[in-house]
Amino acid sequence: MEIKGPILFEAYPSLKKKIPWMPLLTNLPTSVDRLTELEKELNLKNGEIYIKRDDKNHHIYGGNKLRKFEFIFAEAMRKKKKGMITLGGIGTNHGIACAIVARELGLKCYLFLSHQPLTWHVQRSLLLYDYFGAKLHLSKSFEVGILKSLFFRLFHPNYYLMSIGGTPLFGIGTSLGSIGFINAMFELKKQIDQNIIPEPDVIFVAGGSTGTGAGLIAGCKLLGLTIDVKIVNVSKDIIVNNSAVMKNANKAIKYMRKYDKTIPDISITSDDFEIVQGYVGSDYGVKTHRAQKAVDLITELEAKNKNFKLETTYTGKTMAAMIDFLKEKENKSKKVLFWNTYNSNDLDKYLKETQFDYKKLPTKFHKFYEDTSFQCWQIVGCPKELREKCPAFLNHEYRFWKVSECSLDSEKIKKAKEELTQVIELEDA
Numbered sequence: 001m002e003i004k005g006p007i008l009f010e011a012y013p014s015l016k017k018k019i020p021w022m023p024l025l026t027n028l029p030t031s032v033d034r035l036t037e038l039e040k041e042l043n044l045k046n047g048e049i050y051i052k053r054d055d056k057n058h059h060i061y062g063g064n065k066l067r068k069f070e071f072i073f074a075e076a077m078r079k080k081k082k083g084m085i086t087l088g089g090i091g092t093n094h095g096i097a098c099a100i101v102a103r104e105l106g107l108k109c110y111l112f113l114s115h116q117p118l119t120w121h122v123q124r125s126l127l128l129y130d131y132f133g134a135k136l137h138l139s140k141s142f143e144v145g146i147l148k149s150l151f152f153r154l155f156h157p158n159y160y161l162m163s164i165g166g167t168p169l170f171g172i173g174t175s176l177g178s179i180g181f182i183n184a185m186f187e188l189k190k191q192i193d194q195n196i197i198p199e200p201d202v203i204f205v206a207g208g209s210t211g212t213g214a215g216l217i218a219g220c221k222l223l224g225l226t227i228d229v230k231i232v233n234v235s236k237d238i239i240v241n242n243s244a245v246m247k248n249a250n251k252a253i254k255y256m257r258k259y260d261k262t263i264p265d266i267s268i269t270s271d272d273f274e275i276v277q278g279y280v281g282s283d284y285g286v287k288t289h290r291a292q293k294a295v296d297l298i299t300e301l302e303a304k305n306k307n308f309k310l311e312t313t314y315t316g317k318t319m320a321a322m323i324d325f326l327k328e329k330e331n332k333s334k335k336v337l338f339w340n341t342y343n344s345n346d347l348d349k350y351l352k353e354t355q356f357d358y359k360k361l362p363t364k365f366h367k368f369y370e371d372t373s374f375q376c377w378q379i380v381g382c383p384k385e386l387r388e389k390c391p392a393f394l395n396h397e398y399r400f401w402k403v404s405e406c407s408l409d410s411e412k413i414k415k416a417k418e419e420l421t422q423v424i425e426l427e428d429a
């Protein structure tokens with residue numbers, strides 16, 4: 001059976017033999033759902049809210065990563081690399097995706113991880129890297145992590161070094177990840193043309209390394225769409241800023257134009273997008289009240305029924321920004337699309353298999369389990385039978401005191417709730 005290439009190659013066939021690409025995603029095009037309950041909640045006047053379901057684009061790990069990896073891993077394979085090196089925080093979703101795809105392709109995977117606020121999400125990610133066969137290195141800071149990975153690469157020339165989030169950092173690194181999202185915008189355009197979704201006025205997307213947003217912005221301009229793309233900064237200002245987004249978007253366009261001069265010679269300027277500030281909190285990865293509130297609201301109104309999840313590092317903060325935008329009187333009739341970048345497939349089943357044995361991780365990582373015990377079932381010591389039936393068990397966003405059928409006595413719950421809210425350190429940002 002002939003494998004259909006990415007939609008971008010249909011538009012620009014001369015890219016086919018030039019730009020590396022391999023099929024990884026198993027469910028394309030991703031669907032677009034309408035969030036009618038949220039529309040009602042926000043009392044919109046002719047406004048419409050949609051969600052692009054990239055969370056379901058792969059049977060193991062959905063989200064934004066594999067759209068980038070179809071191009072980046074293809075380059076690694078073309079260069080006959082034996083493994084991948086990449087970096088991020090200790091809870092990096094990018095690292096999970098890299099480990100999964102590397103394993104699928106028979107490549108080794110080395111992750112250089114640096115500190116971020118500790119949550120169950122982080123603890124879970126560490127166990128998942130190990131489950132999917134990645135080798136882990138811990139660094140004191142992001143900067144040290146960069147140096148360590150560069151040093152490692154020096155002695156392992158057969159490995160492909162993928163920058164943080166698969167996006168150029170300070171202009172260094174491949175543009176192929178963003179090209180994955182130019183391709184995604186071509187997919188959306190086709191859905192607009194097929195009347196699956198009206199052309200949105202605004203797109204909201206999380207900005208971590210900016211590769212996703214930069215690709216969407218470049219895609220809009222190439223297609224002549226005047227959609228206002230808003231990148232919500234959930235990371236560090238030195239990474240998410242106007243100059244970085246312009247640089248990353250323009251580098252991707254230039255890369256494509258090198259192989260096909262019919263591609264319009266356009267340039268992205270700061271007028272083509274907006275970076276939304278004020279939602280990150282004091283640092284990358286901290287839980288904020290606003291993000292948690294947005295996650296709770298969407299879970300109740302939409303996510304439970306439509307089977308997707310938000311989390312508080314990326315998509316919760318982005319959703320909080322979108323909700324605030326739609327509360328403004330002048331935005332009540334806007335058509336808005338939330339680009340869902342977070343996986344919604346179940347990963348906990350893999351951890352159940354391994355019984356959460358963190359001792360299999362390198363010793364340096366044990367402190368992330370031993371110094372803290374802030375999972376609800378650990379605090380209240382609930383019995384295994386009860387725990388495994390509880391919808392809050394292993395769910396890093398859903399608090400067990402909201403489970404109405406919880407049979408623990410209320411004093412215990414009250415005490416654990418106090419302890420948990422203290423440890424999680426919700427910020428007011």
Ligand SMILES: Cc1ncc(COP(=O)(O)O)c(C=O)c1O
Pocket residue numbers: 063064092093094165167206207208209210211212213314315341342343
């Ligand atoms: C769930 C999720 N959303 C969004 C992003 C940010 O994407 P980008 O790094 O392309 O800005 C990430 C990055 O890790 C992520 O894990």
